[in-house]
Amino acid sequence: MQTKTTPGAMLKAMREKPPLVQCITNYVAMNIAANVLLASGASPAMVHAAEEAGEFAAIASALTINIGTLSTQWIDGMQAAAKAATSTGKPWVLDPVAHYATAFRRNAVAELLALSPTIIRGNASEIIALAGGESRGQGVDSRDPVEQAEGSARWLAERQRAVVAVTGAVDFVTDGERAVRIEGGSVLMPQVTALGCSLTCLVGAFAATAPEDIFGATVAALSTFAIAGEEAALGAAGPGSFSWRFLDALAALDAETLDARVRISVA
Numbered sequence: 001m002q003t004k005t006t007p008g009a010m011l012k013a014m015r016e017k018p019p020l021v022q023c024i025t026n027y028v029a030m031n032i033a034a035n036v037l038l039a040s041g042a043s044p045a046m047v048h049a050a051e052e053a054g055e056f057a058a059i060a061s062a063l064t065i066n067i068g069t070l071s072t073q074w075i076d077g078m079q080a081a082a083k084a085a086t087s088t089g090k091p092w093v094l095d096p097v098a099h100y101a102t103a104f105r106r107n108a109v110a111e112l113l114a115l116s117p118t119i120i121r122g123n124a125s126e127i128i129a130l131a132g133g134e135s136r137g138q139g140v141d142s143r144d145p146v147e148q149a150e151g152s153a154r155w156l157a158e159r160q161r162a163v164v165a166v167t168g169a170v171d172f173v174t175d176g177e178r179a180v181r182i183e184g185g186s187v188l189m190p191q192v193t194a195l196g197c198s199l200t201c202l203v204g205a206f207a208a209t210a211p212e213d214i215f216g217a218t219v220a221a222l223s224t225f226a227i228a229g230e231e232a233a234l235g236a237a238g239p240g241s242f243s244w245r246f247l248d249a250l251a252a253l254d255a256e257t258l259d260a261r262v263r264i265s266v267a
């Protein structure tokens, strides 16, 4: 069996056997997230209806759930899919977009957390609020530095027995015992809508590739974004050209370049 010990090795393994990833994501993110997965080498499927979400989760290799544009019908689909993923042994990722904003979102996220996500990926404001802290987030946008969310992430990871990824200028990943920081990316990334949502879907793709190493898979997905983001920013005039350059950079990124350039440090 091939060893998948580095982000580059995981990227290579994903491309050799593209995983089917069921993405229950929001209307804003659907197109860019699907393109991010295709450019990276995975197969996305945006399937959210309550009538089929559970059945689909049983055939997908991983599931991602994002509450960005929520409705009661969507919640039914999310819960059916999360239950099916868990019962068939598939990893699933929760992206709690702006869960602090309304009671409807808070309740939906509390119910999803009770279904034991394998990984939780959010921005700093979302992770601080998930741990019961005072977050300064505005709608879907973070207003808190990642460093401020590190303690919350460690607490949440232990409580949920999940890997928690906090993204921002320097990303942070923990499983409650281990923790790392990942440098890279670009200030243009939060200027392009739904890149965080797309990253959540990519975390699902890596988790499908390396279900035996969920922590490593999460780090690999964030590392891929960090290096592709840096590369895309080099020639970008602003968020518009960054957006298409980012897809090209993901597709062009190879395992060796990723491993040579990634900057991961133990936290």
Ligand SMILES: Nc1ncnc2c1ncn2[C@@H]1O[C@H](COP(=O)(O)OP(=O)(O)O)[C@@H](O)[C@H]1O
Residues within 6 Å of the ligand: 122, 123, 124, 140, 141, 142, 167, 168, 169, 170, 171, 184, 185, 186, 187, 188, 189, 190, 194, 195, 196, 197, 199, 222, 225, 226, 229
């Ligand atoms: N200031 C920044 N500098 C570099 N990369 C960033 C910055 N802010 C966000 N990113 C990157 O953008 C991606 C999306 O993260 P983020 O903006 O935190 O998510 P969300 O869109 O959910 O708020 C991640 O890869 C993250 O590392």
Ligand SMILES: Cc1ncsc1CCOP(=O)(O)O
Residues within 6 Å of the ligand: 026, 028, 029, 068, 069, 097, 140, 193, 194, 195, 196, 197, 198
């Ligand atoms: C703008 C917006 N509104 C509801 S979901 C969404 C997209 C949020 O994307 P991200 O969390 O990646 O910034």
Ligand SMILES: [Mg+2]
Residues within 6 Å of the ligand: 097, 122, 123, 140, 196, 197
């Ligand atoms: Mg987000």
